[in-house]
Amino acid sequence: MEQLLQQVGAGLANGAIYASLALALVMIFVSTNHINFAQGEMAMFSAYIAWQFMEWGLSFWLALPLVMALSFTTGVVIERTILRPLHGAPVLSVVVVFIGLLTIFHALAGGIWTYTIKAVPSPFPEVAFPGSGYIGSHQLGMIGVTVIVLIALFTFFRFTPLGLAMRAAAQNPASARLAGISVDWMLALGWGLAAAVGAVAGCMVAPAVYLEPNMMASILLYGFAGALVGGISSPGGAVAGGFIVGVLENLIAYLGNVVERTTGLYIVGNGEKLTVALVIVIAVLTLKPSGLFGHVTVERV
Amino acid sequence: MSLLEVTALKAYYGQTQVLHGVSFALEAGGITTLLGANGAGKTTTLRSICGMVATEGAIRLDGEPIAGRATEEIVRLGVGHVPEGRGTFTHLTVDENLRVSAYTRRDKAAARRDRDMVFEYFPILKARIGQQAGTLSGGEQQMLAISRALMLRPRLLLLDEPSFGLAPLIVEEIFRIMRRVNSEAKVSLLLVEQNAALALDLADHAYVLETGRVVMSGSAADVKRDEGVRKSYLGY
Numbered sequence: 065m066e067q068l069l070q071q072v073g074a075g076l077a078n079g080a081i082y083a084s085l086a087l088a089l090v091m092i093f094v095s096t097n098h099i100n101f102a103q104g105e106m107a108m109f110s111a112y113i114a115w116q117f118m119e120w121g122l123s124f125w126l127a128l129p130l131v132m133a134l135s136f137t138t139g140v141v142i143e144r145t146i147l148r149p150l151h152g153a154p155v156l157s158v159v160v161v162f163i164g165l166l167t168i169f170h171a172l173a174g175g176i177w178t179y180t181i182k183a184v185p186s187p188f189p190e191v192a193f194p195g196s197g198y199i200g201s202h203q204l205g206m207i208g209v210t211v212i213v214l215i216a217l218f219t220f221f222r223f224t225p226l227g228l229a230m231r232a233a234a235q236n237p238a239s240a241r242l243a244g245i246s247v248d249w250m251l252a253l254g255w256g257l258a259a260a261v262g263a264v265a266g267c268m269v270a271p272a273v274y275l276e277p278n279m280m281a282s283i284l285l286y287g288f289a290g291a292l293v294g295g296i297s298s299p300g301g302a303v304a305g306g307f308i309v310g311v312l313e314n315l316i317a318y319l320g321n322v323v324e325r326t327t328g329l330y331i332v333g334n335g336e337k338l339t340v341a342l343v344i345v346i347a348v349l350t351l352k353p354s355g356l357f358g359h360v361t362v363e364r365v
Numbered sequence: 366m367s368l369l370e371v372t373a374l375k376a377y378y379g380q381t382q383v384l385h386g387v388s389f390a391l392e393a394g395g396i397t398t399l400l401g402a403n404g405a406g407k408t409t410t411l412r413s414i415c416g417m418v419a420t421e422g423a424i425r426l427d428g429e430p431i432a433g434r435a436t437e438e439i440v441r442l443g444v445g446h447v448p449e450g451r452g453t454f455t456h457l458t459v460d461e462n463l464r465v466s467a468y469t470r471r472d473k474a475a476a477r478r479d480r481d482m483v484f485e486y487f488p489i490l491k492a493r494i495g496q497q498a499g500t501l502s503g504g505e506q507q508m509l510a511i512s513r514a515l516m517l518r519p520r521l522l523l524l525d526e527p528s529f530g531l532a533p534l535i536v537e538e539i540f541r542i543m544r545r546v547n548s549e550a551k552v553s554l555l556l557v558e559q560n561a562a563l564a565l566d567l568a569d570h571a572y573v574l575e576t577g578r579v580v581m582s583g584s585a586a587d588v589k590r591d592e593g594v595r596k597s598y599l600g601y
C-alpha cells in the first residue's frame with residue numbers, strides 16, 4: 065500500500081511536468097494547428113540558463129523568474145522572426161523549421177555547457193512533513209510550483225482582457241482581426257507564454273533527472289501523450305491528460321512489478337513505461353479521437 | 366468628401382480576378398446598398414475594404430488611403446464589418462463576445478455606454494449574456510454579430526447579408542434596428558443583400574454589381590424603378 069501511494073506521488077510529480085509541456089504544446093496548437101517539436105529542447109535550454117545563473121551565484125528563486133522572462137522573450141522573438149514568414153506555408157515546411165529549432169537548441173546547449181550530465185540541487189529543503197514517507201519534498205515542490213503556474217495561466221486566460229483577446233484570436237483569427245485585435249501579436253504572445261511554462265517545467269525537472277541536453281526528449285513525448293489523451297484542442301484537458309499519463313505510467317510499472325513478484329511472470333516493468341504511455345495514447349485516440357476532454361473540430365469548407 | 370471612396374478596385378483570390386475595377390462612393394450618414402446575384406463579388410468588395418483579400422486600386426476612408434493596410438488597423442480606424450456567416454466567437458459567451466470586441470478601445474466608459482446601447486437595441490442578448498454564442502439561435506447570433514461590430518463604435522458599418530437564413534419577423538426587427546443605428550448612433554451603413562426589396566427600402570443609395578463590375582448606380586428609389594432591376598432582383 066505504501067509503495068502504491070509512493071508510486072502515485074511520483075506519478076503526480078512527473079505528471080505535473082508532463083502537464084506543463086502538454087499545455088505549452090496545446091497553447092501553440094490551438095492558435096496555429098502546429099505541434100512545436102522544439103518545445104522540449106527550449107525547456108531544456110531554459111533549465112541550463114537557470115543552472116548558469118545559479119553557478120553565477122543567484123538563488124534558484126531569483127533565477128526562475130529571470131529565466132521565465134528570458135524564455136518568454138525568446139519565444140516571442142522566435143515566433144516573430146522565424147515562424148512569421150512561414151504563415152500559410154505547407155505544414156511540412158513548418159515541421160522542418162521545428163526540427164531545425166530542436167537541433168539548434170540541442171547543439172547550442174551541448175556546445176556551451178558540454179554533454180556531461182550535471183547534478184542540479186533541489187530548491188526545496190529536505191524537511192519532514194505529514195506524508196513525507198510517500199512523496200519527496202522535491203516532488204511535492206514540483207507539483208506545487210507547477211500547479212501555481214497553471215492556475216496563474218488559467219486566471220490570465222479566463223479573467224483578463226488580454227487573455228480573452230488571445231482566446232478569441234486562437235478560435236477565430238478572421239473575426240478577431242475584425243474586432244481590431246492584432247492576431248499576429250497574440251500568436252507571438254502565445255509562443256512566449258508556452259516557452260515560459262516550458263521553462264518552469266525544465267527548471268523543476270532538472271534536479272529530478274540531471275541536467276543534460278537530452279533531458280527533455282522522452283519528457284516531451286510524455287507531454288505530447290498527455291496532450292493527446294486530454295484533447296489537443298483543450299488546454300484544461302491537456303493538463304489533466306499530463307497528470308493522467310504521469311500516474312498511469314507509474315501505476316502500470318508498479319502493477320507489472322507486483323505481478324512479477326507474485327507469479328514470476330514478467331509483463332511490464334520500468335523499461336516499458338514509455339511504450340505503455342504510447343499504448344494508452346493510441347487506445348484513447350482510437351476510442352475517442354478528440355481526446356478525453358477535447359471537442360471534435362468540424363472542418364468548415 | 367465622401368466617407369468611403371473606392372476607385373478602380375480589383376480583387377484577386379490567388380490567380381483568379383474577381384473584381385474588375387469597381388468604383389463607388391458613399392456619403393457620411395447615409396445607407397448604401399450593394400446588390401447583385403450570387404457570386405457577383407459583393408462579399409469580396411466588403412472584404413477588400415477591410416484588407417482581407419489581395420487588391421489593386423484605391424480605397425479611401427475620409428480621404429485617407431487604407432488599401433494595403435492590415436485588417437485590424439482598418440477596423441480601428443472605424444470600419445465595422447459584420448461578415449458573411451456572422452463570425453461570432455462560438456465558444457465564447459455573449460458577454461465575452463462583446464467585451465473582446467471593445468478590447469482595443471481606450472475609452473472604457475464610452476464602451477460601457479455602447480454596451481448598454483446594444484442591449485437596448487437587442488434586449489434578448491442581455492438575457493443570454495452568460496450563454497455560449499454557439500448555442501444562440503441564428504437570429505440571436507446575427508444580433509450578436511451586429512452588436513460586436515457596434516462595440517467598436519464604427520463610423521462605417523459593413524453588413525454582409527444580415528437577413529441570410531432568418532425568419533421574416535427577425536429580419537424585420539434587425540432592419541428596424543439598423544435604421545436606428547444609422548439615425549441615432551450616426552453610423553453610415555454599407556449593406557450587402559440578396560433580399561433587394563428589403564435593402565432598397567432601407568437604403569438611400571444603391572449600386573448593382575455584376576461579375577465584378579458596377580453596372581448601375583443611383584438613388585435607391587430610381588434603382589428600384591429600373592425595369593432590369595425589377596426583373597432580375599425584385600421578381601416582378
Ligand SMILES: Nc1ncnc2c1ncn2[C@@H]1O[C@H](COP(=O)(O)OP(=O)(O)O)[C@@H](O)[C@H]1O
Pocket residue numbers: 378381383401402403404405406407408409410
Ligand atoms: N475564397 C475564395 N477563393 C476563390 N474564389 C472565391 C473565394 N471567395 C469567393 N470566390 C469567388 O469570387 C466570386 C465572387 O464571390 P463573392 O464575393 O463571395 O460573391 P457574392 O458575395 O456577391 O455572392 C465568385 O465567383 C466566387 O466563386
Ligand SMILES: [Mg+2]
Pocket residue numbers: 407408409449
Ligand atoms: Mg456573399
